[in-house]
Amino acid sequence: MGILTEPSTVALLSIVAVTLLLLLRTSRKFYQHERQLGCGEVTSEDVSWIDFLGITKLVEFARHFQHKTALEYTDQLFTRYGSTYMSKILGYRIHFTCDPKNIKHILSTGFADYDSSKLRGPLFNPITPHGIFTVDGPDWRAMRDQLRTQLSNNRGICDFAMFERQFQILLQHVPSNGQKFDIQASFISLAIDIQSEFALGDSISNLHPSPAPAKKHFAEDLHVIKETIVRDGFRGPLRHLSSKLEFRQSCVRARRFVMGYAEREMAKHSAVKMQTSDQGYYFMRGLCDRGADAAQLANQTLSILLANDSIATTLSGIFFLLSQHKWVVSRLRQSILDEIGSDLPTYDQLTKLVYLRYVIQESMRLFPAAPLNARTANKHTVLPFGGGPDGKQPILIRQGDVLVFSSWSSHRSEENFGAKPEEFRPERWEKLKGDVPGFIPFNKGPRICPGQNYAMVVVSYIVARLMQTFSTVTDYNPGPWVERISMTLENDNGVLVGLS
Numbered sequence: 001m002g003i004l005t006e007p008s009t010v011a012l013l014s015i016v017a018v019t020l021l022l023l024l025r026t027s028r029k030f031y032q033h034e035r036q037l038g039c040g041e042v043t044s045e046d047v048s049w050i051d052f053l054g055i056t057k058l059v060e061f062a063r064h065f066q067h068k069t070a071l072e073y074t075d076q077l078f079t080r081y082g083s084t085y086m087s088k089i090l091g092y093r094i095h096f097t098c099d100p101k102n103i104k105h106i107l108s109t110g111f112a113d114y115d116s117s118k119l120r121g122p123l124f125n126p127i128t129p130h131g132i133f134t135v136d137g138p139d140w141r142a143m144r145d146q147l148r149t150q151l152s153n154n155r156g157i158c159d160f161a162m163f164e165r166q167f168q169i170l171l172q173h174v175p176s177n178g179q180k181f182d183i184q185a186s187f188i189s190l191a192i193d194i195q196s197e198f199a200l201g202d203s204i205s206n207l208h209p210s211p212a213p214a215k216k217h218f219a220e221d222l223h224v225i226k227e228t229i230v231r232d233g234f235r236g237p238l239r240h241l242s243s244k245l246e247f248r249q250s251c252v253r254a255r256r257f258v259m260g261y262a263e264r265e266m267a268k269h270s271a272v273k274m275q276t277s278d279q280g281y282y283f284m285r286g287l288c289d290r291g292a293d294a295a296q297l298a299n300q301t302l303s304i305l306l307a308n309d310s311i312a313t314t315l316s317g318i319f320f321l322l323s324q325h326k327w328v329v330s331r332l333r334q335s336i337l338d339e340i341g342s343d344l345p346t347y348d349q350l351t352k353l354v355y356l357r358y359v360i361q362e363s364m365r366l367f368p369a370a371p372l373n374a375r376t377a378n379k380h381t382v383l384p385f386g387g388g389p390d391g392k393q394p395i396l397i398r399q400g401d402v403l404v405f406s407s408w409s410s411h412r413s414e415e416n417f418g419a420k421p422e423e424f425r426p427e428r429w430e431k432l433k434g435d436v437p438g439f440i441p442f443n444k445g446p447r448i449c450p451g452q453n454y455a456m457v458v459v460s461y462i463v464a465r466l467m468q469t470f471s472t473v474t475d476y477n478p479g480p481w482v483e484r485i486s487m488t489l490e491n492d493n494g495v496l497v498g499l500s
């Protein structure tokens with residue numbers, strides 16, 4: 001029998017023909033839909049026709065992530081293809097944008113059309129199966145409300161005595177006489193210590209020379225969890241090729257550790273029910289008082305602890321930049337001494353330190369904690385810009401398309417931030433409005449960081465206290481910032497400074 005008359009071959013050819021027909025019909029439908037909505041064609045990244053599935057693109061992206069050039073690479077692609085373009089990776093349509101109007105649309109105006117959970121769920125579920133980072137829709141709304149009631153009274157939740165205690169421990173890690181040390185490593189430990197005391201009412205004591213073994217292991221497990229989540233996020237489906245044993249074991253242990261706190265909190269709560277407690281506020285207690293169960297306490301608290309690195313990134317960025325800009329150190333220090341002198345800062349004093357705010361904003365502009373972020377479209381929808389020959393027409397987004405938005409690139413726009421956007425110049429904020437298009441260190445819209453105000457106070461407190469204590473920040477860094485994308489952005493070389 002000839003090969004074409006074999007029944008299996010006929011069946012195969014029929015399947016191929018039907019698939020092609022269906023694809024053609026779908027493409028035609030989308031084309032008509034595009035025309036009806038006035039959408040233009042989006043620029044697509046050049047790929048060889050052999051790689052129509054986008055396999056080399058995924059490998060290239062993973063390679064840049066490994067070589068610590070992913071941000072530079074995406075930035076170059078924006079220069080080549082424009083502020084919004086499309087790539088195909090493993091058959092998925094991925095739209096990259098750094099256009100502030102499109103970013104605003106994804107985060108605010110068109111918020112309901114885009115989900116976070118589809119990308120993050122598979123990565124975060126082993127550690128926070130029902131945490132705020134991994135849910136959308138009504139479940140997200142309920143969690144967000146629960147968080148809002150906890151974080152809205154910023155003055156009430158800022159424990160200045162705790163900040164000062166943690167600051168004094170940090171000081172013990174600063175070598176004398178302006179000798180070199182890695183302030184980023186100290187800030188990472190400080191951030192987890194402050195955040196755990198805020199969340200659990202008990203610090204993990206990472207800065208302590210000999211923390212309790214259980215706390216030490218928890219900090220190590222958190223580290224493994226964050227590294228794996230981020231690495232796997234960049235690998236996409238290729239993540240399934242590597243073993244997840246260490247990650248899963250770390251997740252089990254970390255959950256058990258936090259669950260222990262949650263159960264003790266529940267037990268304490270029932271013991272003192274109806275009595276007024278004179279103990280101070282911490283996040284888990286606040287949630288418990290509002291009726292959360294043990295699983296909710298664990299999920300929400302772990303989510304808060306996963307978010308803590310952003311404080312370390314922000315502080316590290318500030319000191320990396322200060323070490324290279326002596327005149328900013330002088331002006332910043334003087335402005336702090338003029339307002340506070342050598343006293344411990346108060347909440348009201350910190351909010352009056354305008355130049356300190358400029359320094360923080362300028363550092364978050366150049367080193368945003370979340371330099372790349374992504375959403376998936378939960379329905380066919382439209383992105384307002386990026387289509388047509390001049391990029392001014394809307395583009396059709398199909399259900400399931402991924403949208404990657406880059407604050408790394410949107411924060412480097414001359415149009416929005418003025419001349420020489422690559423330069424650290426806090427003074428530029430004297431002329432900028434608070435709400436600069438494309439400036440999204442805490443994101444925007446309904447999913448804006450709920451810890452923003454708290455984080456600004458923590459960062460301000462630590463910078464103010466360091467500036468009150470030291471007058472010189474010496475630069476020992478071997479070169480420019482080398483990106484290391486962990487749960488947030490870090491400098492792969494550490495941040496090497498001396499304080500005197």
Ligand code: HEM
Nearest residue numbers: 132307310311314369370373441442443447449450451455
């Ligand atoms: C300087 C420090 C911080 C920065 C730069 C920062 C930045 C961000 C950003 C960019 C997001 C949005 C992520 C996304 O939607 O993809 C986010 C979300 C979040 N942040 Fe922060 N954050 C900081 C500190 C904090 C702190 C201290 C807390 C807790 C007290 C916190 C809690 C959260 C939570 C729970 C979310 C998820 C919100 C949601 O999905 O509705 N963050 N943060």
